[in-house]
Amino acid sequence: MGQTLTEKLVARACGQTTVTPGDLVTCKVDLAMMHDSGGPRRVKPMLERLGARVWDPDRVVVITDHYVPATDDDSRQIVATARDWVQTAGIRRFHDGIGICHVVLAEQGHLRPGLFAVGGDSHSPTGGAFGCYMFGIGATEMLGVLVTGEIWLRVPQTIRLDWRGQLTHGLSAKDMMLAMCARLGMDGGRYQSIEYAGEAVRALGMQERMTLSNMAAELGAQAGIIEADATTRAFLAAAGLTDVDIDPWRGDADAVPAEHHAFDADSLAPHAAAPHSPANSAPIGDHGKVDIDVAYIGACTGAKLVDLRMAAEVLRGRRIAAGMRLLVGPATAQDEAQARHEGTLGALLDAGAELLPNACGACAGYGAWRFEAGTRVIASTARNFKGRMGSSSAEIWLGSPYTVAAAAVTGALTDPRLLLDRAPGLTDRGN
Amino acid sequence: MGKAWVFESSIDTDMLAPGPYMKFGIDEIARHCLEAVDPGFASQVQPGDVVIGPRNFGLGSSREQAPAALRHLGVAAVLAPSFSGLFYRNAINVGQLVLECPEAASIRTGDDIEVDATNGLVRNNTTGAVIGCAPVPPHLLTMINAGGLLPWLEQRIARGELQTR
Numbered sequence: 001m002g003q004t005l006t007e008k009l010v011a012r013a014c015g016q017t018t019v020t021p022g023d024l025v026t027c028k029v030d031l032a033m034m035h036d037s038g039g040p041r042r043v044k045p046m047l048e049r050l051g052a053r054v055w056d057p058d059r060v061v062v063i064t065d066h067y068v069p070a071t072d073d074d075s076r077q078i079v080a081t082a083r084d085w086v087q088t089a090g091i092r093r094f095h096d097g098i099g100i101c102h103v104v105l106a107e108q109g110h111l112r113p114g115l116f117a118v119g120g121d122s123h124s125p126t127g128g129a130f131g132c133y134m135f136g137i138g139a140t141e142m143l144g145v146l147v148t149g150e151i152w153l154r155v156p157q158t159i160r161l162d163w164r165g166q167l168t169h170g171l172s173a174k175d176m177m178l179a180m181c182a183r184l185g186m187d188g189g190r191y192q193s194i195e196y197a198g199e200a201v202r203a204l205g206m207q208e209r210m211t212l213s214n215m216a217a218e219l220g221a222q223a224g225i226i227e228a229d230a231t232t233r234a235f236l237a238a239a240g241l242t243d244v245d246i247d248p249w250r251g252d253a254d255a256v257p258a259e260h261h262a263f264d265a266d267s268l269a270p271h272a273a274a275p276h277s278p279a280n281s282a283p284i285g286d287h288g289k290v291d292i293d294v295a296y297i298g299a300c301t302g303a304k305l306v307d308l309r310m311a312a313e314v315l316r317g318r319r320i321a322a323g324m325r326l327l328v329g330p331a332t333a334q335d336e337a338q339a340r341h342e343g344t345l346g347a348l349l350d351a352g353a354e355l356l357p358n359a360c361g362a363c364a365g366y367g368a369w370r371f372e373a374g375t376r377v378i379a380s381t382a383r384n385f386k387g388r389m390g391s392s393s394a395e396i397w398l399g400s401p402y403t404v405a406a407a408a409v410t411g412a413l414t415d416p417r418l419l420l421d422r423a424p425g426l427t428d429r430g431n
Numbered sequence: 432m433g434k435a436w437v438f439e440s441s442i443d444t445d446m447l448a449p450g451p452y453m454k455f456g457i458d459e460i461a462r463h464c465l466e467a468v469d470p471g472f473a474s475q476v477q478p479g480d481v482v483i484g485p486r487n488f489g490l491g492s493s494r495e496q497a498p499a500a501l502r503h504l505g506v507a508a509v510l511a512p513s514f515s516g517l518f519y520r521n522a523i524n525v526g527q528l529v530l531e532c533p534e535a536a537s538i539r540t541g542d543d544i545e546v547d548a549t550n551g552l553v554r555n556n557t558t559g560a561v562i563g564c565a566p567v568p569p570h571l572l573t574m575i576n577a578g579g580l581l582p583w584l585e586q587r588i589a590r591g592e593l594q595t596r
Contacts (some may be wrong), residue, residue: 024570037453038493046581050588052595055593067454074454122493122517136496139522140580147584147595152570187487191516220487277441363449385491388445420549 002252013116085252097334165266189221200265300379321411329356448452478505526579
């Protein structure tokens with residue numbers, strides 16, 4: 001029997017020719033990514049206590065995004081610690097204040113098919129969109145990686161989520177994801193490895209594939225992988241990686257996943273998740289009338305260039321509803337610059353959007369932007385736990401960037417297809 | 432032996448270690464642990480008490496302050512039918528005992544609970560019931576007994592098993 005892509009990635013990293021799900025293995029880490037919150041400020045004192053140094057500074061990437069921009073002395077100190085520590089630790093791959101770690105990591109060319117990578121953040125499965133095995137770990141486990149260059153793993157089973165058909169206009173990866181959360185639940189991934197596959201997945205650009213891999217976290221999976229193809233190769237070439245070999249990183253045709261679930265893209269309707277769980281997702285029409293106060297296009301999940309373009313498609317030539325706030329925090333400075341250059345950002349600002357920094361913003365719930373008691377928000381972000389983004393009486397709904405933009409225009413949960421009269425295909429969004 | 436604190440609704444990392452306090456140390460974070468669901472928990476929980484929750488306990492973020500806050504408050508064990516994988520790893524790494532107990536829901540708040548991690552047994556001294564739990568894999572029990580990954584690495588370095596460059 002052949003091996004799944006998951007098994008090939010893990011086998012390579014643990015130095016075996018094959019692996020069996022359930023076995024305990026020790027893997028060598030090719031790339032370790034940290035941000036300002038779980039990174040230097042936490043690992044620095046522990047490394048000092050051990051008298052240890054980073055095993056290989058060239059395999060470490062540090063990106064500031066959680067406490068950016070710093071708003072008080074505590075957060076300034078956290079970011080300052082990151083800046084100082086990368087100097088003393090000899091880490092050259094440091095990206096300071098240019099965007100959210102999972103999106104920057106790909107944009108700056110740090111990911112490539114075949115890597116075994118860890119990140120100090122729960123949305124680290126995002127890297128799986130590039131045919132990597134990447135997963136999130138906590139700060140102490142990161143310390144272990146920094147000291148030893150290794151991490152233990154129970155070889156995961158492969159859960160194949162297969163999307164047949166093609167998304168129709170006004171639908172996106174986020175709708176696919178919310179539909180999967182509804183069907184499988186937030187522990188459907190069982191901390192195993194999801195492989196997204198099928199015609200509808202292959203038709204997505206890299207940034208939408210990243211949305212799928214990113215929210216493998218919301219399915220409770222350890223990783224969320226997509227096989228690399230010509231689309232991957234083109235994205236990586238644009239990021240400066242021209243020597244990428246994708247051929248070894250495909251699952252064998254006769255490999256049998258532990259679980260297989262089929263989904264139909266042709267018939268998918270726009271989805272929204274009711275408070276306080278992504279698993280409370282249903283087609284928008286099933287939710288009834290829901291008035292909305294704030295629309296938020298943000299975070300690694302929902303504010304990449306492709307997401308801004310979706311929102312702009314709805315908002316171009318329109319104004320947001322009276323009394324509505326529309327917050328837009330582009331995921332990276334590079335995405336924001338491109339959006340500005342091509343008129344996407346202009347369409348959002350003309351509609352009445354307020355521009356937030358290229359950082360985690362309200363999604364992390366760490367400070368500066370928190371939603372007030374009684375506010376009803378719809379967000380393109382990943383999770384809507386009670387109290388995460390503000391008061392525990394704030395209600396957070398989740399939707400695609402199209403859906404968030406449509407709510408901004410009407411002041412209520414709205415099927416975005418009602419506001420999209422043109423019919424460009426997926427290719428219109430690019431990326 | 433400790434008192435059971437039973438939580439019936441989903442428990443995520445953001446409830447265990449709320450975002451606004453994440454910029455502070457574990458002392459301050461622990462003071463706000465679970466306040467969204469039980470404002471009295473952090474001030475009333477006693478060392479040796481046991482936290483019982485529903486399935487997928489600790490879902491959400493990678494912040495290890497979630498299990499670290501429980502350990503800081505002296506929680507002897509967390510029992511749930513299942514844990515978020517990331518929370519489970521973090522719990523072991525910070526030295527917080529967690530046990531998968533399919534029958535955890537049979538325990539009531541205030542029950543007197545005794546946990547035998549080595550044999551995967553939970554004794555409810557209030558009802559006399561004994562509940563079986565999935566035993567913690569030996570390599571992880573070693574780490575918990577050492578106090579977590581940091582002291583475990585310290586011991587390995589002291590024994591010369593690990594080079595620190």
